[in-house]
Amino acid sequence: METSPPRAGHTRTTQGRLRGWNLTVFIPPLAVVGAVLVAADARNWWEATVLALGVLAALVVLERWTAGDTSRVVVPCLIVTAAVWPFGVLVADSHRAFYGMTIVVPFFVARLPRHRAAATVGLGAFVAAVGAAELLESPDDVPGVLLRYVLVPTAVVVVATCLMFANRRFYEIIEEAREREAELAVYRERVRFAGDLHDIQGHTLHVVKLKIALAEKLVRRDIGRVEEELREVHALVSDTIAQTKQLAYAQRRLNLSVELENAKNLFEAAGIRVRVNREGAVDERVDGLLGQVLRETTTNILRHAQATRVRITLSRSGITIENDGAPHAPLPRLGGLAALRERVGDSGGELTVEQENGRFLTAAEFSPLGAATPRRPARKDDNR
Template sequence: MTRPRPDAAVDRPPPTTRRRVRRWNLVALALPLGVVGAALVATQARTWWDGLVLGAGLLAALVVLERWTADDFSRVATAGLAVTAAVWPYGALVGDSATAFYGLAVAGPLAVPRLSAHRRAAAAALTAYVAAAGAARLLRPHQDSVAVLVEYVLLPTSVVLVAIGFNFANHAFYRIMEQGRQQEAELAVYRERVRFAGDLHDIQGHTLHVVKLKVALAERLVRSDAARAERELREVRDLVGDTIARTRELAHAQRRLNLSVELENAKNLFEAAGIEVAVDRDGEAGHDLDERIGGLLGQVLRETTTNILRHSRATRVRLTLTATGIGIVNDGTPDGPRPALGGLAALRERIAAEGGELTADQRHGEFRTAAAFPRQPADRARRQEEAP
């Protein structure tokens, strides 16, 4: 698939809701939490070693928070929690830092609501750990018990409990957003089905009405004008045969589609489902394709669009139209074996019969579908040379 030229037209839609929320979280959460954490490290660290340890806890917490905003929390959760959990007892027993729990108070509450089960037990365990590590300060000699309980136990556990409650509410909000996105995707698929039903009605509705009239006419003529009645019935047979063929084409997605219309329709469906979509055109790509080739590419686009809406959790889709074909790349593909191609498998044979190639590849969380007809430009040039 060729890269678009610098002058290629690129459609850039506005950011989706998901990306706006990510940016909001980075500005409203990560930035102030990072500033507060840096100030605490600067004021609490008494030696360079203290600064190194407390800074490591803050950095781990911010990495976890940044990955959480990108919905990529699981990759860094374990390491981030381990680092921040180790910094707190160091601060309580060695570093004389009552705020060393800060990193754990950021990273821990992010993890608890995302557990598939035992979230309450995990919240209780996190709170108990923070309290126990702080209470270990009492093991040091010459400690004011009341001050230790307030600074190292009561205050840290209260902060962690508030943070856990906030993140449970935040997690519920994200779940509602995800449910809304799924409903939008289902609505987009429903609209596509309605369009299919409209195409089917256009094919069969008029035909059935004409057949009814012609059969009624043949009934009246069968005794008075048998020859004309026979002619009417032959026309009915031909009409029904043509309708069957057109219906079969529609059922197997074999009707020639307008590629430009399908491109616009796919873009609208993705945006309706809250998916960011970018359309790249390589110059005049798609405008001079053979009608049959353009129809096949339109079918590939329609089938891939349906697969993305039904079977992925895509947030971004890129559609690239070149002089020889089309490419579709989407994220949100779960790890594991590549899913069955479904309707694309049947299209692969038809594209191969026309001298093209259909490929589908899944890697690094992305699914790539491409259909190309490399002989198309050469065939077009030859036709132009043969033209009088």
């Protein structure tokens, strides 16, 4: 099965959302304007029928555009609107029959792989040439014909096509900015992790260096003091290994309030709307674990999803993080959450992960006494 690159899929998602908004906002007034123009220009029912076909073709292209599939309809609709324009000029005496082309031509030109400028000029020339044919019917009103049938229709069609190019570029700029913000958010998270790692190991290494230097000086004078210094170095290194492992596996005790504020900042920087619901004060006994779940989930959303909305719900004994933009694919292996699931289970809680219909949900819940459940004894290989 063919898959699209993440950026392409994300771009289509954003453009589809914006196009849907455009459809809701613009199609009703465009339909009303088209109906008014048909009613104003048609002199009988069959003229109204033909002129209405041009408006209908334009609305069909708009509807297909919101579905991201104009390829099958844009050419037939262009032919219809291009045929309605000569009918309007030569039969219905309508200088507004180009209305359908104003909508269809920009979509037709936009989907061309090349020579878009030439196509714009050619279609503009067609509109002008058809409009100029009205001079055959009204040779005594050259200025009026040139204005109403040539200059205005041609200018409107060409300007509308140029605006379509500007609109597409606008979508691209929005998407590029969003991607840069997401990359920056992940970079900030990495810098924060590096800072935590430096806090753990930097001080330890400096102290170890000093103690070894002291032991070298005392090795021939006070062997008892040397042994004491080496025991302290050993204990210090063991503690640092344990802290580094906790950091690597998201087991370091965190503050939920700090993590919540950090998650909000990261999501907002990535252009993701975040909503926080508090259903009660969080039990202090599970505060750290819930903070770890929130941190790991935040990182996963930024790296693996194309989210636009995140909802965080806090209760006394649990947290739920739900986001959209999940890929329509099997649930990926998330190593950090897998490690957290075991730790949460050891503390009397349950960590669940669900993915369905573009929605991803991570939830950690503890029973009222779950946080007080004794931890299992450490295995011999726990510190490896």
